[in-house]
Amino acid sequence: MSKIGVFVCHCGENIGGTVDCEKVAQEAAKIPGVEVSTDYKYMCSDPGQTIIKNAIKEKGLDGVVVAACSPRMHESTFRAACSEACLNPYMCEIANIREHCSWVHEKGEATTQKALDLVRMQVEKVKKDLPLSTIKVPVTKKALVIGGGIAGIQAALDIANAGHKVILVEKEPSIGGHMAQLSETFPTLDCSQCILTPRMVEVAQHPNITLYTYAEVEGLEGFIGNFKARIRLKARSVDLEKCTGCGMCTTKCPTKKVPSEFNALMGLRTAIYVPSPQSVPNKPTIDKEHCVYYKTGKCKLCEKVCPTGAITFDAPDEIITEEVGAVVVCTGFDVAPTSEFSEYGYGRYKDVITGLQFERLASASGPTMGEIRRPSDGTVPKKIVFVACAGSRDAAKGRPYCSKICCMYTAKHAMLYQHKVHDGESYVFYMDIRAGGKNYDEFVRRAIEDDGVNYIRGRVARVYERDGKLIVKGVDTLLGGEQVEIEADMVVLATAGVANKGAEDLAQKLHISYDKYNFFAEAHPKLKPVETNTAGIFLAGACQSPKDIPDTVAAASGAAVKVAALFSKDQLLREPVVAVVNRMAPPVFSTCVGCSLCVDICPYSAITMENIKDRGGNVIKTVASINPGLCQGCGTCVAFCRSKSIDLQGFSNEEMYSSVMAALHE
């Protein structure tokens, strides 16, 4: 016979004001198996917990029901109290008579009756409860950082500096990301590369960081603390060990007219190339799509001139597997292309460019060595128009969101233009100026007040070309809607920040959620901004939503701290609420018939088939086996199992039946 204690909490007036707690306690005392039943003003307080602990010790209780608030609130409190009194914590159940009763009903007899019913259900459940122990999972103290832009660089360095190993995977031939492409950065106008390149070098040299460039994550299996990542090292056709980075190959390569991705397609590069002089690693890669040898089978000029024999035409892609305990996703963003803008010429006008392209024009390492020149004819534009919100806040183009960074970079662009072209005129068409941030608004005012940038509030309806000029049809809404026509030499669209092309695919490989614009979703918009819904996988930077550099770096450091906290323990403790396949003595072994239906329906891929073998190694029976590390306790397999061989610990069929029967009992 059970010895169960019932402890009814008033929660001040929260429960006591509506439910007759004293009566609930008195009535509960009459339930068979209840040894002690009492009520108290605040059961979660120290004296309240002492009542429970003392009762367990004095009466030798083997089960406890606390009738109080939601288990999300204090289940752990009361279970800890039981544990202290030497009662298995999983023999403590909570009857939620606050959220499920007193808060949602009027005061009255029926409400008190319902509270009692809830108590009765938990009493019957606790009778069937079995003692459980927490599951211990080992932690692999090595992190995988996906993406080598500023977010990935920061996260990798922070984790590595905390003393943990890091694998950094970058899909391009060099790390650096978009920040390496930028000219100067707002609101201080310090040179982007000057502040970034030391960190890129630090990554390459850090003893705790293994860098894989020109590599992509192919798949991820496992669970928090115990992931297995498959990484494809794309064949770059250059042996990085042998290559000295002398540059002979790139000077001799006959294919010289490939649009340079690093220069946002404005400059040209060779087929064997290093993206930029600051690249890390500063060693070339062969672009197979454009290389003459890969296209025609002839050439191999680079191989002939390479003094160290580093060219490896026939090397295949390599797939490696890395075991890691945590993942930080830092895959960044992209900008919408000008071809998306029908009203601005469908990308047909060479002098209508994106903000990223302007960055390359303004950058000392860019195709014009930092001089602002028109892509069409190389002349310096004397009149330039910047169009903010190009594709952002534009529901018709499928992007109602604000890209956040454009107001600031547009102010910077106009400012840089005025600094470089003293007799030039610049115009910014904007809807709102969103300059929330330290020294941000001051920066925009500086562009307007000190550098004479003409800000016009209104959107541009269309841009067309006539006699080498770009006619910009805009409006000044602050003048009540006066039309403005500007004959510009160049138009810069502050095109929207969008998710990377491969974002959706990667999210599916990693089993993390993403929004309808393919930005990765955080676990909670306020309180868990760098976590995903998948434990052990974190986010940082613009892969989550458009972010500027300070926000990106802050998020990256935040994610790194989460990883470091995870790695601070040798083992992870998990609640034992997981599904188990029953096992019994031979010759039955289990009622599981090995149909394997559960394997396919498990949303967490936690179930595999296991062979039970005799001493001779012969398979006697094949049964399902559930990995407690992966199982999230959803119960889908329990419902699906035809032979009723699976049960959810803490919520077994027997426990739930007893509870339901108690509710139905008059």
Next chain:
Amino acid sequence: MSEKKSISTHVKSTSGVDVSHCYQCGKCTAGCVQAERMDYPPQYIMRLLQTGSEENYEKVLRSRSIWVCLNCENCYERCPQSIDIPHVMDMLREESLKRGIAHKDASKIIAFHRSFLSQIKNTGRLWEVGMEAEYKLRTMDLMQDVKLVPSMLSKGKLSILPEVIVDKAAVKKIFDRTVGVEKEK
């Protein structure tokens, strides 16, 4: 219901357009070929409607803008919020006529529409000669396009007699059941 709500609800129920979607970017005005001939450019009309005041609503109904709008659809096509401004303009013209407060500069345009529709009502099709004659009577601008007439006739562009459809009654019925018996002004 507040005044603001009732006017935006009225606009929405008659045109299906929710003016609260407008965030005043001005792209409609920027690309409008008629903006310079309007007393209120399109984005301003949207703003007046957004305020929801009866006074501003009447301003809109009395405006010249709603009559010079050509329904070229550029504003709607380019609107980042996909607001069907031409459709709102249709609704505003209908309402302005109903209240009898159309702008004086609109008289020619209204006369044109009335002459046009009365031709259709009577014959089922547009008879341009008849319409032109009725339009001249309505506007008393008897000389307009007179010089064109001989060359139009010689080029066979004018029919002396109207084409009348067989089922005239069907078209008459459509008019009766939609605009009712037209009020003369």
Next chain:
Amino acid sequence: MEKVGLYPGCSLKGSSREYGESVVALARVLGLPLEEIKDWNCCGASSAHAVSKELSLALPARVLSLAAAQGYKELLVPCAACFSRLKTTQHTLMGDDERRKKIEDIIGAEVGGVKILSVMEWLEKYAIDAIKEKMNHPIKARVACYYGCLLVRPSGVIKGDRVEDPQSLDNLVKLAGATPIDWAFKTECCGGGMSIAATETVGKLSAAVMEDATHRGAKAIVVACPMCHSNLDMRRPYINKNMEKATDVPVLYITQLLGMACGLTAEEVSVGRHFVNYKEEEICQK
């Protein structure tokens, strides 16, 4: 080939009869079966929608219902204004059952689901091979294809060509040997139906269109809309008042241009009905 119904609309029977005549002539020379639907009424463009929404839906609805009842699966609507009204009506009624029932009650018939074709859609679907085959008088000139408003906008209803820089007419004139110019006023409004009530405005707006086309060297303007045509052609004196230099560049319907390229005479496609003279030697290789 199944017969396609033809809804000419009032303009093609009156002031723009050369468009109607050239559509029929082109269909004949290309061997495309086309038949005018019976007892059609005016669609209400461009007045009904300015006065009554109900009326603007009911008039085109009767036309659609006639076409369906007379057994046509497809209906060619060469006039851009009629095309726009019919498409808008179909689009509105398809998405609004309540309204459709009301309109069907007013016209006393079911609207039906005839497929509406613009002249470009009709030609693209049925005439490409025939034009290639019959073409014997290639057009040599640089021409400006002018689409105006109603053949492309609103794109959500028309669902046709790309909206800011459409190509369908350009591709058709290329078939006839002409060189379409790349210009910026392809879809800017000429003043539409305001020809009579606001002639001065039409002069200004159409001048902007002509200015850009002639500036870029167009020897002819090619249109598929009677309103665009009459504004650019008949209102030329008003246009020239607003031009830096008066222009005598002619305006041709796409059907006239293709017809002549396929061997029809200028008379057969009625270019003589235009106000601005068409100079054959400048356009055609004869």
